[in-house]
Amino acid sequence: MTTALAARIARDYGTPAVVIDMERVARNIARVQDLCDRVGLANRPHIKTHKSPLLAQMQVEAGARGITCQKLGEAEVMAEAGLDDILISYNLLGEEKMARLGRLLRGTGVTVAADNPTVVAGLARAAALAERSLPVVVECDTGRKRAGVEMPAEAVTLARAIAATPGLSFAGLMLYPTEDGWPQAQRFLDAATAGLHDAGLAPAIVSTGGSPNLPHLGELKGATEHRPGTYIFNDRMQVAAGVAGWDDCALTVYATVVSRAARNRGILDAGSKTLTADTGGLDGFGSILDYPQARISGFAEEHGFLDLSRSPTQPQVGEVVRIVPNHVCVVVNMVDELVMVRDEEIVGTLPVAARGRLR
């Protein structure tokens, strides 16, 4: 059955619509801020999840130290809206980006990450353009095999290179431990810190990341801050990881059942161009709150394939259902605006201001 709120959303905006519950958003922000406060870590939320200056402001007002952006273009949008103290947790490269980073640095507190000497050498140009010192953290890999130096000695060497580069200052270390890799992260950090001490370089920042890592906050001795992203909305992956319950999921996709060509299947008007093909390692592409036994079994670009064979009740054509997506960060990135609701009432829309800022 279509809920009263779902009917209003369909009437006012049409479907598919990506909807956030502002009360849950506020509760999620408060809960994680409180967690950081209790363990004595600065909270530097990652805005890649929401890409909205308004939500970033809510995070800062709740006590966040600053924010984290993955892309320079995201940081530009946030700075334009008045956010300050921005960590760009990414290797930035190339003269086009250095010119933009220089402009950004002139008016905004920015720290950037680097994991190799080519990036460090390039960053000097941005600092020179801004006529302002640029703090740089060394990205360290502690098992994720993404970006990051693999060995503590490399971190020390790169920190020395940063400190020796005109215009740059060594700011600390950035880690993103795997969920079971916190002991490994501790070993890396201890070795790197010892080496940095010998080099006369103390890491002012030791930053960890990840909402699935929230249960580990406080475990890493020497950590100074955490960069959680997904927690503001949560999703099916966070529920599966045990760090959120369904009632903590603040974002749902409202979709209409547009076809029921056979008894045990149906089609939703949300496909891979809304929910994305990102499974997050889970079975199916989202949980339908109204039909928990239904399965979103596959996608075309604008069709969600509904397998109803195990669902004791079945939606009719025209019914609007609510879906918790597997991975909320990539879903927000598909849409230009979110619909905000509170207490089952529509509040208005929120532009995803930094959507598509992939550079």
Next chain:
Amino acid sequence: MTTALAARIARDYGTPAVVIDMERVARNIARVQDLCDRVGLANRPHIKTHKSPLLAQMQVEAGARGITCQKLGEAEVMAEAGLDDILISYNLLGEEKMARLGRLLRGTGVTVAADNPTVVAGLARAAALAERSLPVVVECDTGRKRAGVEMPAEAVTLARAIAATPGLSFAGLMLYPTEDGWPQAQRFLDAATAGLHDAGLAPAIVSTGGSPNLPHLGELKGATEHRPGTYIFNDRMQVAAGVAGWDDCALTVYATVVSRAARNRGILDAGSKTLTADTGGLDGFGSILDYPQARISGFAEEHGFLDLSRSPTQPQVGEVVRIVPNHVCVVVNMVDELVMVRDEEIVGTLPVAARGRLR
């Protein structure tokens, strides 16, 4: 080695950049138009691939009968830019969409699809609002199990319902055969056409779809038009399906190698928020033209994981590489603009005007 064009794109726009070669675009448009002309089918290209009125105009100027859109919002953008004769190949539902469809129908030639009586009943409202007859094709499923009635008799029943609904006219049948399902489609069509004949309803349109189906054009007796989408750009899936070669791939993603933390791996600045997690059933997430033995083995949102273990040559940090994505339609949908090039020179940017029009 970064090509001269890649260096210019990185300098002028930064990476990742989604780039289209306008000469290849024109060649792809001409080739498929010629194919349709030769077999005597109208060409009604699907704009879901490019979402650009300018490219749709090129298709129409080359001889396309009209265009196909998947979403009402896409059709609105195309109509606003002057495109006419638009098939919306989708079940449209709900009062918000009927109001918009009515407005669209007032000024533009529109045909819509339906596969169930709920949709047909709703469409009458749009026709009434427009004070103009709305042609409706019946969507038929011939094995894909997406939308579409499953049985020829259902198609006839629905056609009768359309013809009996004030404001609607029965326009024909819409099919999307699977690549090996053309004999099945013929059986469906023959049975449905016989039933329609008995009902005094001739299908003026019999529309088939799909670029991977281009080798089958002309096989279906009774078909009047085809709706190819991907052919304008092509991608790794089309190459794998044998319907395009690498030189027919008009769209490439230019990405920078931002990290080389270990001997056999690297990181690209294009992750799932650029290339998407849509594998298209292929191994890896794209082909790197400059390093054909390298593999894009995984993603974070803004990181492409590069497995270089089988690559005899390896890119350095800072190098810009060119990637043919697995599924081009979903990649275009990630970005606000494409960079156009011709003869290795940058022409300018093209807005993806209907990007994000998911409603």
